[in-house]
Amino acid sequence: MGNTVNVKKPRPVNLDLQTIRFPVTAIASILHRVSGVITFISVGILLWLLSLSLSSINGFQTAADIVDSFFVKFVLWGIMTALFYHIVGGIRHIIMDMGYFEEIESGNQSAIVSFAITGVLSVIAGVLVW
Secondary structure, three states, X not given: OOOOOOOOOOOOOOOOOXXXXXXXXXXXXXXXXXXXXXXXXXXXXXXXXXXXXXXXXXXXXXXXXXXXXHHHHHHHHHHHHHHHHHHHXXXXXXHHHOOOOXXXXXXXXXXXXXXXXXXXXXXXXXXXXX
């Protein structure tokens, strides 16, 4: 009557990371967290650069010389792109918290739209940096 046999079934194990496919909503969520970390870390860099530029005329010139290099412009473009993605993703999350785009299909579409908006803003950031 109450005899249940606890049989362990072999569970499939997939350790080949190249075959795992995340849904677009998972990618959007992971990138939102990554962009938040990048934005948090970049605040220190940007505050240092601002402090240097405001310290004196020579400090301003030094900051201008630093920002004039291609590598630093590329980093600034990356920081702006991460910030834009974090803002767009945050707005998407706020809209989802209000009860919209919670279904799978509309969630996928809102993630794709947030990628597209970030792409446009990233291009604009590139134009502003260079």
